[in-house]
Amino acid sequence: MPIVNQNAGNNRKATPSILQFQEIRNSVFVDTNINWQSQKGKSVIKFGCKCFDENTTTLLRHVPFSWLYHMVEKREFTFVSPSKWNDPFENLFYEPNLMVGNSYVNGCLCFTYVRNAGEDSLWKNYQTENKEPLTKLDYNFINLLDQLSVMAINKKCSVYVTLVNYDYDRKDIVKMCHSLGGKKGVCYHSLEEYLTYMSIKRKAFVNENEVRFFLVSDHHDPGKTVFSLSNFDVKSCIKRVTLQPLPFMYDSTRKEYYHDLQDIYHQGMKDWIQNIFGSFQQSRLYDLK
DSSP states (O other): OOOOOTTTTTTSTTOOOOOOEEEEETTEEEETTEEEEEETTEEEEEETTEEEETTTOEEEEEEEHHHHHHHHHHOEEEEEOGGGOSOHHHHTTOOTTOOBTTBEEEEEEEEEOOOOTTGGGOGGGGOOTTOOOEEEEEEEHHHHHHHHHHHHHHHTOEEEEEEOEEEEOHHHHHHHHHHHTGGGOOOOSSHHHHHHHHTEEEGGGGGGOEEEEEEEESOOOTTOOEEEEESOOHHHHEEEEEEOOOOOOOOTTTGGGHHHHHHHTTHHHHHHHHHHHSOOEEOOTTOOO
């Protein structure tokens, strides 16, 4: 377990408690807000106050089809620099060339850990500018940690997993940024403190139930925004692939064909997914049949 500076930030007002981590796989460190418990003879994973079965807990992620294709063809698990995040309040805490201790936070991937009735309505939130077809990927959490451990060891880096903190609003976040150094340059006492602030998101997004995977290394390539771990066993980690629904047709002359068109929508993409994963699901969000 890495050394945690528990006193870091105690002299600041309205600041979060510094995260603590446990090394649950070689080179994979998990926020202690995620822990394993035994209940009625079964092992469960507890995300904050939510409990899940160890064997069935899945993390969700919406990605363009090209992302999935690249992952399968190149066997790469890709992290993206936080500098690419769209929310300016999250980027307030990120310094792309900042070394904390002997480490750089090079990349991050965000997942959702709670399934709910409204998840199928979120496709439009992840739509890319080029309108590329989307897929929703279900990752097995335990298998993913196992894979990340193997890949991180080979890459001589580490992966840190945190739950997102939704306790603060925009004013709180701006004040925290200023207390850390603001425009003069954010200053952190430890990697744990850095990841604590990198895991803060505004209250407005609390329904996302997000968990973040940070790629941490002792070296950094300035200007690079994509970082990959090699030899990723896709099939052992991705348990389900769901295709986005065909947008509903409001033109009354074509509505009657919607169900048929849904079945043939990007048929080549469907065939490729089925050939790789054995099956797929099609979102029927707008399908009346």
